[in-house]
Amino acid sequence: MKLEHIAIWTRDLEGLKTFYVDYFEATASQKYTNEAKGFSSYFLAFDGEARIELMQNKSIPDCTNDPYQQATGLTHMAISVGSEYAVDNLTERLKADGYEVLDGPRRTGDGYYESVVLDPENNRIEITA
Numbered sequence: 001m002k003l004e005h006i007a008i009w010t011r012d013l014e015g016l017k018t019f020y021v022d023y024f025e026a027t028a029s030q031k032y033t034n035e036a037k038g039f040s041s042y043f044l045a046f047d048g049e050a051r052i053e054l055m056q057n058k059s060i061p062d063c064t065n066d067p068y069q070q071a072t073g074l075t076h077m078a079i080s081v082g083s084e085y086a087v088d089n090l091t092e093r094l095k096a097d098g099y100e101v102l103d104g105p106r107r108t109g110d111g112y113y114e115s116v117v118l119d120p121e122n123n124r125i126e127i128t129a
Contacts, residue, residue: 005052011062011121012121017042023094024046024081026045027044076116087113087114102117112128114128
């Protein structure tokens with residue numbers, strides 16, 4: 001078995017797609033639109049097999065979770081950028097571009113080298129080596 005994809009509801013479909021394409025080298029599919037349901041989406045592919053589906057529908061309510069507090073349920077996704085050097089560089093680039101870095105870069109107790117940042121819609125991303 002393998003993880004095929006995770007899905008994220010978004011208010012700004014084009015903006016979130018651009019974020020993952022620009023900073024994480026994702027390749028976006030053609031936009032899918034279902035006018036009858038008011039639904040649009042993109043699949044984002046990375047070097048590995050797992051993908052992210054970005055979805056937009058105006059009827060979906062805003063998330064009420066506080067991005068600064070941990071809670072049960074899906075809490076973050078980790079994207080490996082290949083090296084500690086790449087973690088440092090991407091973290092600095094995101095910070096310089098105004099994105100919030102919540103933690104790191106640092107080595108965790110279980111040996112990961114990572115930083116934690118928020119994407120434009122406050123989803124937590126672990127950037128790992």
